[in-house]
Amino acid sequence: MTAPHEVRPTGDAPVSRGDGERARLLAGAARTIGAPDLVIALSQHGRRTYQLGGGMRPDEAPRYELGSASKPFTGLLLAALVAAGRLRYEDPAAELLAPGHPVHPSVRAITLRHLITHTSGLPALPADFYPQALPRWSTAPYSRYPADRVVRAFLRARPRHRPGTRWHYSNFAVSVLGHTLAAATATPWESLLRTEVLDPLGLHDTRLRPSPLDGDAVGHRRDGRPLPALDTGGFDAAGAVRSTPPDLLTFLEAHLPATPSPTRPPAAAFTDVRHPLLRRGLGHAHTHTLTWFRHPSAHGPVCFHAGATLGQQVFLGFRPDTGTALAAMCTRRVHRTDPFIATVHELLTEKL
Numbered sequence: 001m002t003a004p005h006e007v008r009p010t011g012d013a014p015v016s017r018g019d020g021e022r023a024r025l026l027a028g029a030a031r032t033i034g035a036p037d038l039v040i041a042l043s044q045h046g047r048r049t050y051q052l053g054g055g056m057r058p059d060e061a062p063r064y065e066l067g068s069a070s071k072p073f074t075g076l077l078l079a080a081l082v083a084a085g086r087l088r089y090e091d092p093a094a095e096l097l098a099p100g101h102p103v104h105p106s107v108r109a110i111t112l113r114h115l116i117t118h119t120s121g122l123p124a125l126p127a128d129f130y131p132q133a134l135p136r137w138s139t140a141p142y143s144r145y146p147a148d149r150v151v152r153a154f155l156r157a158r159p160r161h162r163p164g165t166r167w168h169y170s171n172f173a174v175s176v177l178g179h180t181l182a183a184a185t186a187t188p189w190e191s192l193l194r195t196e197v198l199d200p201l202g203l204h205d206t207r208l209r210p211s212p213l214d215g216d217a218v219g220h221r222r223d224g225r226p227l228p229a230l231d232t233g234g235f236d237a238a239g240a241v242r243s244t245p246p247d248l249l250t251f252l253e254a255h256l257p258a259t260p261s262p263t264r265p266p267a268a269a270f271t272d273v274r275h276p277l278l279r280r281g282l283g284h285a286h287t288h289t290l291t292w293f294r295h296p297s298a299h300g301p302v303c304f305h306a307g308a309t310l311g312q313q314v315f316l317g318f319r320p321d322t323g324t325a326l327a328a329m330c331t332r333r334v335h336r337t338d339p340f341i342a343t344v345h346e347l348l349t350e351k352l
Helices: 020-031 068-084 093-097 112-116 129-136 149-156 170-186 189-199 245-253 267-274 340-351
Strands: 006-007 040-042 047-052 278-280 286-288 293-296 302-308 315-318 324-330
Touching: 006 093, 020 040, 020 047, 020 340, 040 068, 040 245, 040 302, 047 093, 047 245, 068 170, 068 189, 068 267, 068 302, 068 315, 093 112, 093 170, 149 170, 149 189, 245 302, 245 315, 315 340, 324 340
Parallel strands: none
Antiparallel strands: 006 047, 040 047, 040 324, 278 286, 286 293, 293 302, 302 315, 315 324
């Protein structure tokens, strides 16, 4: 593991810890995780520090599959469209997606807010997803379940719970949201996210498809064998984003209140995605925002989201009260005893 790279902002910026202390903390986390291809990217008050393996520089790092850590991008897109007055959180999804189509009353009651907050009553994935996915479960389970099939599954769904009454994590719901936003704006999903979020924030190395050229990280099975690039089929809004460590820090820094607000997405969109909306977990101790998990810490609330694909893992998080943002990623398959998530979560909530 190489020594951390320091990237200093222009002008004067307050620094909560010295360079050596930040380097020590990141190096300690890297040793605990023990992944040779690990990247940890830290920003404190605009000052960036990177811990990279293999002698890489930050500008040489590849694009990583974000998996479920793509959902904050979808949530920010929704918030941007609402802040611009183009949609409302309480708009019924089915009416925007397929006006006049007959649906179950519970489906008719599902709003855009329900879809992004995992309170729609929809299952994690459509019931008919699993039979077609099982033969390709370890290589490409989503690839033969296209967008039109996701939409049809939603329109014939029978939610397990009345919308808004229970939290149940759902790739299905967030994918439906993506198709609904595309239908409501008459704009393909990829173009919509690019125009409203990626380009305005300067995330020019962030993609929604594998690159035909070099530049994408290669995931690995637990035995070290390489895996093909992830194909998300019709579930793009739930897991298709690929990004570099510098782009991810830029994305996270934009969520920090002290960061100068861009013209787009509107400042109100960032306020919305930071605001706590619902409680869950043991004793309802943890809150959720529109799109981030939100845990308490000694340094103020921490917003975060993790993601895992067949051969890659990612963690994104930020602390609004201290101007701290963290992105970490590696190219090995997740397993129960893997220290990756626990270590980087502790780094952000307790040590930095």
